[in-house]
Amino acid sequence: MIDVRFPTALQLMLNLALAHSEGVAQLSSTQLAGALGTNPSLVRKLLSRLANAGLVRSSFGRGGGIRLGRPADAITLGDVYSAVLGETSLWAPRAVPHRCLVSSNVERYFVDLAAKADDAVLRTLKHKTLADSLSELRILDAARKPVSAHRRARPT
Amino acid sequence: MIDVRFPTALQLMLNLALAHSEGVAQLSSTQLAGALGTNPSLVRKLLSRLANAGLVRSSFGRGGGIRLGRPADAITLGDVYSAVLGETSLWAPRAVPHRCLVSSNVERYFVDLAAKADDAVLRTLKHKTLADSLSELRILDAARKPVSAHRRARPT
DNA sequence: AAATATGCATCAATCATTGTTGCACATCAA
């Protein structure tokens, strides 16, 4: 199963960022679950990690909900990734019987290699903030509805 | 489940490279399975992809087996990764109901982002060849058996 | 012809992630 925790968390954060930019202070986990096409439980599991990292803040009780913990331009996609995936590496070595030059050393070698790949991914994600992403989404949206005011075609 | 196809394939290729450097022309899938601590079936599934990419060659019949398709210094880790994982991306977007600026565009946005991350990973893997890896394994091995000739301790 | 080895299809097992449910606790409004 392809891992969708990062995509889900990112889409969640973008929803919060959009809501904030439109003057909506906070969203409930039920609203977020609806927007993500999933259930409040999964949302809360992700929120728990995001809250630990300070990326979101939640308020209890009636009228409560979730809001961004920092301004959208102070949260990078790398922050979201690290918060949700933690130290999880892209790959893990296969445990092999130690019998030769390769098998006795390849696990350590591979852990190191995976760490380099993890770094490479994180570097690409640290370049962009939620605010950047929101801008790009606006551009994509404008391109989707061509030229003039009225929308030409239904989205497929 | 963390994906171990790339690690397994890499360890397989390194075994072939080591065998070749030691004058062993080829290994059978059963031998490879033994070295990897798994079964010949999985090995052959991986070999099928590796063979399609020209990274290994197999000979049929009695005395047959698998050997590298090119010299070890002409095969990068990126070649192995692409052969085994194909176009598989690190992440896939979660399909969300299209209802707002974010939800209507985030899937395309995310596919693009994932492609950038995939590129970053592949770039790090293209720097190293199997021959480079084998050299590094030799260094690790030397570090593991300190100083003088006789081995001091059993590997754990 | 016999032995060995790959190639490939089918089927079951595994296991992290996802989805569901229930409930305690916190907060606001009337």
Added chain:
DNA sequence: TTGATGTGCAACAATGATTGATGCATATTT
């Protein structure tokens, strides 16, 4: 104070891609 709303969290079932196991046709060497 009470009721409504919402988070936090634990337990459990469902899902689905990968792994593991088996059988057999085909190819090649001795």
